[in-house]
Amino acid sequence: MVLANEAGSGEMKIKKDTWVFVADGSKALILENQGTPMTPNLRVVRSAKLITPPTRELGRDRPGRMPDASSPHRSGMEAPDLHEREEERFLSEQIDGLLADRANQKFKSLVVVAPPIALGRIRKAMDEPLKSSVVATFDKGIAHRPIEEICSAVAEYPNP
DSSP, rough: OOOOOOOOOOOEETTTTEEEEOOOOOOOEEEEEEEESSSSOOEEEEEEEOOOOHHHHSSSSSSEEEEEEEEEEEEEEOOOOHHHHHHHHHHHHHHHHHHHHHHHSSSSSSEEEHHHHHHHHHHOOOOHHHHHEEEEEEEOOOSSSSSHHHHHHHHHHHHO
């Protein structure tokens, strides 16, 4: 895996005790490097998976109507994406957990790996102390891969 750039080596390494947060809209993994920077050993600290019911069970699936200001007609409103809302809520809950972990000093440095849309939501939900602990971010959608592949994928990512 990757994190602290050894002087002149060009290789990225993840320092011991660094946490790696790998997420997308429906799965999140928090991993910790229990090995050394040269031989990382990622252990699962926590994992979560979002199971979303069909739209009909989440709420109304028809868009609302709103009266036009100057006529008796009613216009349709854009229907909210209820699954997207669930994914935002899920990521927000995961960040809340990381905020608590950071406040309890369970980790000092954090790597965030997520696809671009999820990465934007994650950044938006972070407070300043958590943002300051982030040492690298990678825009990759690898949350559903095995841990060995996650380790390899992050290790291959170019230096931040």
